[in-house]
Amino acid sequence: MVETMKLEIFRYRPEKESVPTFQTYKVPFREDWVVLDAINHIKDEIDGTLSYRWSCQMGVCGSCGMMINNVPKLSCAAFLKDYYPDKIRIEPLTGFPVERDLIFEMDDFMTKLTEIQPYIIRKEGEEKPLDEGEYLQSPAELAHFKQYSMCINCMLCYAACPVYAIDSTFIGPAAIALGQRYNMDSRDQGRDSRQELIASHEGIWECTFVGECSAVCPKDVDPAAAIQRAKVSSTVDWFKDVLIPWGKKK
Amino acid sequence: MAKSNEPIWWSLFSAGGMVAAMMFPILIIITGILVPFGLVGDDPLNFERIRDAVSQPLVKLILFTIISLPLFHWAHRFRFTLVDVGLKSVSTLISILCYGGAIVGTIVSAVVFWTI
Amino acid sequence: MNTYHRPVPNTWWLKRKPYILFMIRELTSVFVAGYCIFLLVLVYKLTQGADAYGNFMAALKSPSSVALHLITLAFVLYHTITWFNLTPKILVLYRGEERVPQGLVAGTFYAGWVVVSVIVAWLVLGV
Numbered sequence: 001m002v003e004t005m006k007l008e009i010f011r012y013r014p015e016k017e018s019v020p021t022f023q024t025y026k027v028p029f030r031e032d033w034v035v036l037d038a039i040n041h042i043k044d045e046i047d048g049t050l051s052y053r054w055s056c057q058m059g060v061c062g063s064c065g066m067m068i069n070n071v072p073k074l075s076c077a078a079f080l081k082d083y084y085p086d087k088i089r090i091e092p093l094t095g096f097p098v099e100r101d102l103i104f105e106m107d108d109f110m111t112k113l114t115e116i117q118p119y120i121i122r123k124e125g126e127e128k129p130l131d132e133g134e135y136l137q138s139p140a141e142l143a144h145f146k147q148y149s150m151c152i153n154c155m156l157c158y159a160a161c162p163v164y165a166i167d168s169t170f171i172g173p174a175a176i177a178l179g180q181r182y183n184m185d186s187r188d189q190g191r192d193s194r195q196e197l198i199a200s201h202e203g204i205w206e207c208t209f210v211g212e213c214s215a216v217c218p219k220d221v222d223p224a225a226a227i228q229r230a231k232v233s234s235t236v237d238w239f240k241d242v243l244i245p246w247g248k249k250k
Numbered sequence: 251m252a253k254s255n256e257p258i259w260w261s262l263f264s265a266g267g268m269v270a271a272m273m274f275p276i277l278i279i280i281t282g283i284l285v286p287f288g289l290v291g292d293d294p295l296n297f298e299r300i301r302d303a304v305s306q307p308l309v310k311l312i313l314f315t316i317i318s319l320p321l322f323h324w325a326h327r328f329r330f331t332l333v334d335v336g337l338k339s340v341s342t343l344i345s346i347l348c349y350g351g352a353i354v355g356t357i358v359s360a361v362v363f364w365t366i
Numbered sequence: 367m368n369t370y371h372r373p374v375p376n377t378w379w380l381k382r383k384p385y386i387l388f389m390i391r392e393l394t395s396v397f398v399a400g401y402c403i404f405l406l407v408l409v410y411k412l413t414q415g416a417d418a419y420g421n422f423m424a425a426l427k428s429p430s431s432v433a434l435h436l437i438t439l440a441f442v443l444y445h446t447i448t449w450f451n452l453t454p455k456i457l458v459l460y461r462g463e464e465r466v467p468q469g470l471v472a473g474t475f476y477a478g479w480v481v482v483s484v485i486v487a488w489l490v491l492g493v
Contacts, residue, residue: 070381071382094372140463144460165373165374199254208392210384224455225455239261271445274398278401278438278442282426282435282436283436291491294492297416301412315407326393330392330424334392354384359409365413
């Protein structure tokens, strides 16, 4: 007798329904299965119409994020045994429009990622010629931003963020953390051009420091801390601007 | 993108939060438990002693800060709490009421300290 | 394409424990403001003379005042604890490659809190 457990999965098929429904599937329970294994089993053996994203199955690609019992998780890292024998409820990551079943639209995040300019920017005329070699960096300088560079763009932090769910103009955790990753990089000189977006209302100031973005992050990036630190440095900028306006070089 | 004035509110929020975190628990213990239950000797908060203390400019300034900054702490937090529970559509009005309340409280306390 | 936008109910914060704790943390500010007003009234009574002040201080002995103080104390303590626990997120310090432990940063604030509390008690109570 094979032990089984139930998965209650969010279904949305735009060609046949305008409002999503939930469909319950019975899957074998295995000690070594993660939620993604169970969903793959459904896709292969029970219902081929179920749509979802996945790739690496090892917590690196960042594409299998889902709401598992209301908590954003990588489905390849959530073990069935942690829920057994209860039913597991699976939904697409919250905060994003749903395209089909567990697939959500990530265009908004992609746009924001581009806008934050997540790459090294050098000031005009300060780019080293290639034959002079790379920009050197000490281990201590690396340590300052390394944590923020671990992001795999899985968007769990957006799904955990009520501020983003309420108002999607908010730039959001991962994009700001990535902006900070380059701002804190000793080789980078692009802070001023990122700052226009980061220090805007839609940037850091909508954040109320719920802190759940950091709690759900599978890579310990701690975007909440990145945002609060950006608030501090932007506030310092603001007071410098107000108190010593002549000090601002354009 | 418009330059944000949030830094001024956020700094007041942070300063007020720090003042409240550091000082309010002990003050509440004093006015709510120690003094009413007479656990600290012979009426340490008697009129003459407190009035004389509060008459000193430095004490006035400190007390004024202890009252005013946490009001801004409340204003900023409460503003976002209301927005978070679905009042986003009237967020400007909420900001005016919250920060306005803190500003009124600050002015009133400035007047009160002035008249002592 | 017909994407489906899931509505966010105004009660979203009741859905999970971390969100409830967040909301409690935010609502501590109401009690902070309440105590500000209490302090303001206390100073105002000072300006009204010995009788007004004396009556106000006598009213502190009433059960309702004590109860309100205790409730306020609970919320303000929650504010203090959550506030200090978040300080290492903002104050990120490095000694070379090593990050100063978060517990040490928060611990410094807790230690400062004890010192400030002792000084405040000493100044206010004059003992």
